[in-house]
Amino acid sequence: MNTYPINLNLTGKKVLVIGGGQVASRKTRRLVRTGAKITIVSPELTPELEAMINDYSITYYSRNFKDEDLRGVFLVFALTDNRRVNNRISQLADENNILINVADSLEESMFTLPSIIKRGDLLLTISTGGSLPALSKEIRRNLEEEFGLEYSIFLTMLKRIRPIILKEIDDKEERRRIFRSLADLRLIEQFTQNKEAALDEVKSILGDNIAKKLFLDWD
Ligand SMILES: C[C@@]1(CC(=O)O)c2cc3[nH]c(cc4nc(cc5[nH]c(cc(n2)[C@H]1CCC(=O)O)[C@@](C)(CC(=O)O)[C@@H]5CCC(=O)O)C(CC(=O)O)=C4CCC(=O)O)c(CCC(=O)O)c3CC(=O)O
Ligand SMILES: NC(=O)C1=CN([C@@H]2O[C@H](COP(=O)(O)OP(=O)(O)OC[C@H]3O[C@@H](n4cnc5c(N)ncnc54)[C@H](O)[C@@H]3O)[C@@H](O)[C@H]2O)C=CC1
Structure with a gap:
């Protein structure tokens, strides 16, 4: 179907x-x-x-x-x-x-x-078209380990950052480059292992001007 x-x-x-x-x-x-x-x-x-x-x-x-x-x-x-x-x-x-x-x-x-995995704004859905609901559940259980709370944290941060990038950067290509660099699974996973290093990387992707605007009141 x-x-x-x-x-x-x-x-x-x-x-x-x-x-x-x-x-x-x-x-x-x-x-x-x-x-x-x-x-x-x-x-x-x-x-x-x-x-x-x-x-x-x-x-x-x-x-x-x-x-x-x-x-x-x-x-x-x-x-x-x-x-x-x-x-x-x-x-x-x-x-x-x-x-x-x-x-x-x-x-x-x-x-x-569908079976769902929700991590803040991240929503993954799995469906088998009714062929084997138990398989949807099993795939969910497997993926749950791969997608942890770091996705929730990261997307909460991006919710704040994205509108500012859209406002501050006029060049479409430059914006696209930034968003693509941020959509990096390895970078997101770093938030659980080494938050400081992950934040540094986000800052370097954003560039000095934007980073200063955003991280001024960041603790
Ligand atoms: C078509 C659908 C309609 C709908 O309900 O929307 C449907 C139909 C039926 N399910 C049945 C049985 C079971 N369903 C589950 C589990 C879930 N079923 C869900 C969805 C769906 N089930 C839709 C298609 C999803 C898809 O396409 O994959 C999930 C994903 C979402 C949710 O419901 O929350 C949720 C997992 C949530 C999670 O944990 O991630 C388990 C496992 C368990 O409970 O451990 C069993 C027992 C094992 C087995 O029988 O396979 C039966 C037979 C009843 C009987 O025996 O008579 C029917 C009726 C039929 O097949 O006609
Ligand atoms: N889609 C799915 O994921 C699944 C579907 N099923 C199917 O779903 C149905 C329900 O399964 P269960 O919740 O396990 O059954 P259940 O027997 O635990 O619950 C049935 C409920 O329906 C109520 N009920 C019966 N007649 C009613 C009426 N005329 N008006 C209002 N309520 C009424 C009963 O009081 C009871 O609370 C079954 O047909 C089963 O085959 C079963 C497992 C999973």
């Missing part, structure tokens, strides 16, 4: 989770960090979901799914263990143009969830 990979901004959007088992737990864990307005409908809940409902302002209805639950919903997860219920939700979502993920049917899903 040729899916279209996107990173959705769910801030303030109504998201409905139907079902309260292990799969709902895993998917809701990722949702609570997005700023979405989450509602869960399920007669039963895992202890983790109970805790998330308390800790984040999640609306919860302790009952089976009703068709009206879909009203005004932007995105829905059909995560019950009942094929007929999941299929009904999928039909309704289709009719009403609501984005849907169905836990037990790739065909009825408008999108699937």
Whole structure:
């Protein structure tokens, strides 16, 4: 299947989770960090979901799914263990143009969830097109060792540096040279081993003028 990979901004959007088992737990864990307005409908809940409902302002209805639950919903997860219920939700979502993920049917899903590695602003996603989700998980575990916290630190710094380079350096080629030199995996990894040396290298890539502007209040 040729899916279209996107990173959705769910801030303030109504998201409905139907079902309260292990799969709902895993998917809701990722949702609570997005700023979405989450509602869960399920007669039963895992202890983790109970805790998330308390800790984040999640609306919860302790009952089976009703068709009206879909009203005004932007995105829905059909995560019950009942094929007929999941299929009904999928039909309704289709009719009403609501984005849907169905836990037990790739065909009825408008999108699937990838395995993710998040290090601050760095987001790596892995997907097997539904062929073997366990492999996505295994690849994630392998890559996790390769991409550590240094990426988060580095990108936090770049968030501050990049706009200044864009503002201060008019020459497009020069800017491109700088950004390409900064996108250096070896340099980023140095932030865990020898932060001083890594910062020195960043300064030398930026050149004296920019470095002075940026690192004046740097400790
Ligand atoms: C199509 C998709 C739809 C979707 O859910 O979006 C889907 C479908 C199904 N998964 C099933 C089973 C398992 N899923 C996992 C794990 C994950 N599954 C995820 C995504 C996806 N799963 C989407 C495609 C992703 C891709 O393309 O690779 C991950 C990546 C993301 C997430 O869900 O958070 C997350 C790993 C997160 C991480 O840790 O990194 C494990 C492993 C485990 O739990 O240890 C098992 C048990 C082992 C096994 O069975 O392989 C079953 C069979 C159910 C049954 O037995 O009946 C179906 C239904 C079917 O195949 O029809
Ligand atoms: N996509 C994925 O990553 C995976 C999908 N699955 C599939 O996902 C589904 C759910 O799996 P689990 O969470 O492990 O099952 P589970 O049995 O732990 O949870 C099912 C939940 O659905 C609720 N439920 C049942 N009928 C309902 C209804 N009419 N309305 C609202 N809630 C209802 C139950 O109360 C329960 O909380 C299964 O179909 C399973 O085959 C399983 C593993 C991984």
